[in-house]
Amino acid sequence: MAAKARVDALRAAGREIIDFTLGEPDFPTPPHIIRAGIDALTSGHTRYTGSAGTPALRQAIAAKLLRENQLAYQPGEIVVGGGAKHIIFTAFAATLNEGDEVIVPAPFWVSYPDMVAINGGTAVIAPCDAANGFKLTAAALEGAITPRTRWLVLNTPNNPTGAVYSHDELAALCAVLRMHPHVWIMTDEIYEHFVYGEARHLSPLNVAADLMPRTLVVNGLSKAYAFTGWRVGYGAGPSHLIQAINLLLSQSTTCASAISQAAAVIALDGPQQCVREAAALFQARRDRMVALLNSIDGIQCRTPDGAFYVFPSVAGLIGRTAPDGTVLASDVDVMMYFLEQAGVATIDGTSYGFSPYLRLSFATSMAQIEAGCAALAAAVERCNPSPTHHQEHPHA
Numbered sequence: 001m002a003a004k005a006r007v008d009a010l011r012a013a014g015r016e017i018i019d020f021t022l023g024e025p026d027f028p029t030p031p032h033i034i035r036a037g038i039d040a041l042t043s044g045h046t047r048y049t050g051s052a053g054t055p056a057l058r059q060a061i062a063a064k065l066l067r068e069n070q071l072a073y074q075p076g077e078i079v080v081g082g083g084a085k086h087i088i089f090t091a092f093a094a095t096l097n098e099g100d101e102v103i104v105p106a107p108f109w110v111s112y113p114d115m116v117a118i119n120g121g122t123a124v125i126a127p128c129d130a131a132n133g134f135k136l137t138a139a140a141l142e143g144a145i146t147p148r149t150r151w152l153v154l155n156t157p158n159n160p161t162g163a164v165y166s167h168d169e170l171a172a173l174c175a176v177l178r179m180h181p182h183v184w185i186m187t188d189e190i191y192e193h194f195v196y197g198e199a200r201h202l203s204p205l206n207v208a209a210d211l212m213p214r215t216l217v218v219n220g221l222s223k224a225y226a227f228t229g230w231r232v233g234y235g236a237g238p239s240h241l242i243q244a245i246n247l248l249l250s251q252s253t254t255c256a257s258a259i260s261q262a263a264a265v266i267a268l269d270g271p272q273q274c275v276r277e278a279a280a281l282f283q284a285r286r287d288r289m290v291a292l293l294n295s296i297d298g299i300q301c302r303t304p305d306g307a308f309y310v311f312p313s314v315a316g317l318i319g320r321t322a323p324d325g326t327v328l329a330s331d332v333d334v335m336m337y338f339l340e341q342a343g344v345a346t347i348d349g350t351s352y353g354f355s356p357y358l359r360l361s362f363a364t365s366m367a368q369i370e371a372g373c374a375a376l377a378a379a380v381e382r383c384n385p386s387p388t389h390h391q392e393h394p395h396a
């Protein structure tokens, strides 16, 4: 949101900015879902709904979880909110006491630690190695658990790294969790449909069904159906947790938008071709962006297995000098240099708890990807190498 504000301000000042900060699909909601929203308006879905969501939507979510995720939930074990973010926030509000700890693997979606803090908890950041694909290991999880641990937050496919946990990686984490019955799992699967190549999305519950009584599955329609502005997300979990979340929703937002809920039923129950087309589009853009970034001296980019972000290292740019004499000392400096001097907006890894990296979204057109990466390459060429650069990177 802060990056979006920065881009908006520069554009308002007349600058042309290529925006790689987008956290949402760049195409509109599919037409049949828009029609469902219009039909909802004209057919009178304009009143409050039950605070946990309409029966029709909770039924559609239960059917989706069974069909796509092989997870069996009753509608009473499902709660709908104004986005997955709203469900995560409310789940923390419902469960955290002052000082309770939440394990957040880094790099992390920026909102997790702040949502924990706002609700009186303490985020315990568990760094994940780039060499391990930015994924949490069993040993790191074990090391982060204390008697105060309330939740582990897992996000697969991951924002910002695109990491997708495999069956064995999830099984290893679940084996640790099995030894610590007081730790609950919040699994954020909002990017599940955007997995590429051989990668497959799995929920931790697909490998450890026995953990279901202490797992909250979080998901939503925002990414899969280009539905971000409609604001519908949901959680599925044991009924006592769902009731606690619902109690807070009923005294805060009352319910998610009735119109959006009606359209969400059609999105989930209707044809899924639009989701497959979006995934194919993203895969082609991912491949192009990774190739272009890796051709820039000083940037190293892994090919992400999922989501719509790349998370390249900019270690090779640190220490270089910009044409105005500024030394690029951190990924924040690199981000600002690219924004100011290349007209390309990215987000610094520091914001995701992991440096020196940048996050670039490929939820934008191929033309923007080509033009943006060309502008980055030109901006890098205008920098003077750091004195040690060629020794550190003899291949460069």
Ligand code: PLP
Pocket: 023, 082, 083, 084, 085, 086, 109, 155, 158, 159, 188, 190, 219, 220, 221, 222, 228, 232, 233
């Ligand atoms: N979880 C992750 C990892 C995200 O990246 C986002 C959005 O950027 C969300 C949740 C929030 O999605 P929603 O629009 O459903 O609130």
